[in-house]
Amino acid sequence: MDWGAIFGNAAVELISPTTAAYALAALGLAVHFGYTGLLNFGQAGFMALGAYGYAISILTFGFPVWGAFLVGVGASVVFALILGVPTLRLRADYLAIVTIAAAEIVRLLFTTNTFSAVTGSANGLSGYKNEFAALNPLAEGSYGFGPFENNAYDTWLRIVAWSIVILAALLVWQIMRSPWGRVIKGIREDEDAVRALGKNVYAYKMQSLILGGVFGTIAGMIFALPRAVVPSNYQTTLTFFIYAILLLGGAATVLGPIIGSMIFWVLLSFFSGFVARAVEAGWLPFMTSVQGGQLRFILVGVAIMLIVIFRPQGIFGNKKELSFVR
Amino acid sequence: MSADAIPVDSTVAPQPTGSTNKPIKTTGLHIGEAEPGCAKVDPILVVDNVRRTFGGLTAVDVDHIEVPRGAITALIGPNGAGKTTLFNLLTGFDKPDAGKWTFEGRSLSGVPAYRVARMGQIRTFQLTKALGLLTVMDNMLLGAKGQSGENLFRALLPFLWRSQEEGNRAKALDLLTRFKLDTKKDDYAASLSGGQRKLLEMARALMSDPTLVMLDEPMAGVNPALTQSLLDHILNLKAEGMTVLFVEHDMHMVRHIADWVIVMAEGKVVAEGDPHEVMRNPAVIDAYLGQHHDEDIGEDSDVENQHVSAVKELLDDER
Numbered sequence: 001m002d003w004g005a006i007f008g009n010a011a012v013e014l015i016s017p018t019t020a021a022y023a024l025a026a027l028g029l030a031v032h033f034g035y036t037g038l039l040n041f042g043q044a045g046f047m048a049l050g051a052y053g054y055a056i057s058i059l060t061f062g063f064p065v066w067g068a069f070l071v072g073v074g075a076s077v078v079f080a081l082i083l084g085v086p087t088l089r090l091r092a093d094y095l096a097i098v099t100i101a102a103a104e105i106v107r108l109l110f111t112t113n114t115f116s117a118v119t120g121s122a123n124g125l126s127g128y129k130n131e132f133a134a135l136n137p138l139a140e141g142s143y144g145f146g147p148f149e150n151n152a153y154d155t156w157l158r159i160v161a162w163s164i165v166i167l168a169a170l171l172v173w174q175i176m177r178s179p180w181g182r183v184i185k186g187i188r189e190d191e192d193a194v195r196a197l198g199k200n201v202y203a204y205k206m207q208s209l210i211l212g213g214v215f216g217t218i219a220g221m222i223f224a225l226p227r228a229v230v231p232s233n234y235q236t237t238l239t240f241f242i243y244a245i246l247l248l249g250g251a252a253t254v255l256g257p258i259i260g261s262m263i264f265w266v267l268l269s270f271f272s273g274f275v276a277r278a279v280e281a282g283w284l285p286f287m288t289s290v291q292g293g294q295l296r297f298i299l300v301g302v303a304i305m306l307i308v309i310f311r312p313q314g315i316f317g318n319k320k321e322l323s324f325v326r
Numbered sequence: 327m328s329a330d331a332i333p334v335d336s337t338v339a340p341q342p343t344g345s346t347n348k349p350i351k352t353t354g355l356h357i358g359e360a361e362p363g364c365a366k367v368d369p370i371l372v373v374d375n376v377r378r379t380f381g382g383l384t385a386v387d388v389d390h391i392e393v394p395r396g397a398i399t400a401l402i403g404p405n406g407a408g409k410t411t412l413f414n415l416l417t418g419f420d421k422p423d424a425g426k427w428t429f430e431g432r433s434l435s436g437v438p439a440y441r442v443a444r445m446g447q448i449r450t451f452q453l454t455k456a457l458g459l460l461t462v463m464d465n466m467l468l469g470a471k472g473q474s475g476e477n478l479f480r481a482l483l484p485f486l487w488r489s490q491e492e493g494n495r496a497k498a499l500d501l502l503t504r505f506k507l508d509t510k511k512d513d514y515a516a517s518l519s520g521g522q523r524k525l526l527e528m529a530r531a532l533m534s535d536p537t538l539v540m541l542d543e544p545m546a547g548v549n550p551a552l553t554q555s556l557l558d559h560i561l562n563l564k565a566e567g568m569t570v571l572f573v574e575h576d577m578h579m580v581r582h583i584a585d586w587v588i589v590m591a592e593g594k595v596v597a598e599g600d601p602h603e604v605m606r607n608p609a610v611i612d613a614y615l616g617q618h619h620d621e622d623i624g625e626d627s628d629v630e631n632q633h634v635s636a637v638k639e640l641l642d643d644e645r
Contacts, residue, residue: 171482174481174482174484175478175481175482178475178481178482178484178487179467179473179475179476179481179487179491180475180476180477180478180481181481182460182464182467182468182476183468183476185457185459185460185464186457186460186464186465186468188459189457189458189459189460190455190457192419192451192455193451193455193456193457193527194457194468195419195439195440195443196417196419196439196443196448196449196450196451196455196531197440197443197448197468197469197530197531197533197534198440198441198443198444198448198471198534199440199468199476200438200440201440207478211478320514321459321514
């Protein structure tokens with residue numbers, strides 16, 4: 001068994017753009033769920049809007065990269081407003097129902113054949129990478145070392161993706177230790193109490209929904225850059241993977257979503273490599289390689305269950321908080 | 327005890343304000359007879375024709391109330407009288423079917439709860455709403471008004487709000503010291519006892535320098551050891567020039583600290599007056615004792631009966 005290749009492939013995921021995208025989307029959920037207490041089950045919808053907003057702007061309208069970026073962000077702000085205006089005055093569960101449905105509506109709108117000319121329906125879109133590659137200041141060649149060695153485009157993409165993640169993390173860290181963050185955390189604990197102290201709870205929840213949604217949208221763009229935009233990538237399972245990452249790292253933390261995403265992807269890649277080779281080597285005679293491909297999700301599920309059972313506050317969460325959970 | 331044993335006298339002279347250990351009562355608050363809806367010399371809150379129904383039940387149907395400024399007014403009444411509903415309506419937490427009310431001459435009908443609070447009318451809740459996973463200090467700081475750091479964009483630039491934050495922190499520490507919570511300032515509010523949470527909620531309300539403090543059952547679930555301290559804090563609010571309106575079931579407390587009492591029953595105001603007089607008002611006795619008044623309540627733990635026995639006890643004290 002080629003352990004070197006298994007660990008090498010797993011290590012690649014540590015800094016891959018996909019990991020960065022999941023980290024950023026999870027950071028958006030941390031703002032929603034961890035800090036504000038908003039149950040957003042539609043993060044996949046925000047990501048889809050980012051990916052499609054970017055791809056359609058470039059392919060159909062020929063926008064520059066920054067224009068496409070702004071279109072995606074604008075679309076997610078509008079999406080957040082549409083979700084928030086009717087539901088944020090109601091109890092938390094209503095937002096959960098509306099977001100999960102709205103994310104599916106977004107995905108199905110991108111899948112339907114009616115808009116095939118623009119969205120590519122089920123086949124999705126590709127061929128929007130040249131504009132981003134053209135901005136690359138790095139010379140041709142290979143950068144990095146060992147499993148982290150990449151060509152110029154991939155290195156450029158990793159630099160941009162992780163810079164955005166770091167900026168977003170610093171932003172969240174700063175606003176959550178400000179009076180704004182205090183109001184937000186107060187709303188999570190009891191919004192009526194915060195309202196009785198003269199804070200416009202509705203406006204704060206809306207700001208939080210938009211901010212976290214925009215993080216999800218930018219994550220969708222990063223997620224789309226190394227691959228094609230395919231609607232089936234944006235199913236509800238995507239949202240649940242991001243929730244898994246968030247709970248793994250710690251819901252109301254800044255580093256949690258980032259480290260959680262790294263652990264999630266490294267584990268996923270490790271199990272996938274391990275199971276595939278174990279099936280090849282005949283260690284799992286009762287299994288075909290197709291079944292083996294699914295087994296990795298079971299193993300990741302077990303790993304996450306163990307973490308949630310033995311460290312329910314997540315990796316970076318504060319144990320003290322849980323002693324008061326009602 | 328039978329009904330005719332209760333001294334009924336609607337023209338009782340004002341009671342003497344009492345000895346030195348009793349709080350000084352504010353008198354001369356009303357104009358004319360002390361009757362439901364009577365006018366006050368200097369009203370801070372004026373309520374007109376406020377009605378709220380839940381399906382077929384009329385929870386609140388108040389023709390007119392004036393709450394006197396600079397005094398402690400108690401809102402009492404049996405369970406289901408609509409006291410808390412009226413509180414919710416007056417603070418914007420609920421919307422009435424009809425009616426209007428003004429606070430310091432400004433109309434509050436249709437004004438959302440957070441704006442009511444910003445105008446200086448701050449409330450607390452019957453079930454204490456301490457923000458559990460925030461520290462006691464953060465709870466306090468949340469109460470401060472007009473914080474520039476509460477704007478999302480300014481929040482990014484700490485130098486814009488740091489000095490204001492320091493000022494609020496000093497003020498909060500001062501209040502916490504008064505309420506004997508300063509040693510707890512870095513603990514989660516969830517770790518406080520029920521009574522300490524009540525104190526924290528009151529202290530937090532004071533962070534915004536309110537003009538009218540509305541306390542919904544400030545004594546509910548409070549350890550008797552803390553009762554006296556809570557009472558003193560409420561009396562202090564008056565001493566500092568604030569107006570207090572509170573809902574309470576503890577008749578001893580009402581009689582001890584209230585300057586004026588408004589009695590509600592079945593959604594309506596049935597009596598108003600000085601705490602000593604109002605307890606003898608036949609309408610109040612009816613409201614509380616009603617059909618139960620010649621039944622033996624004994625050791626019954628039913629809440630309603632507790633009020634009845636409390637009223638009976640008070641009437642005995644009065645004689």
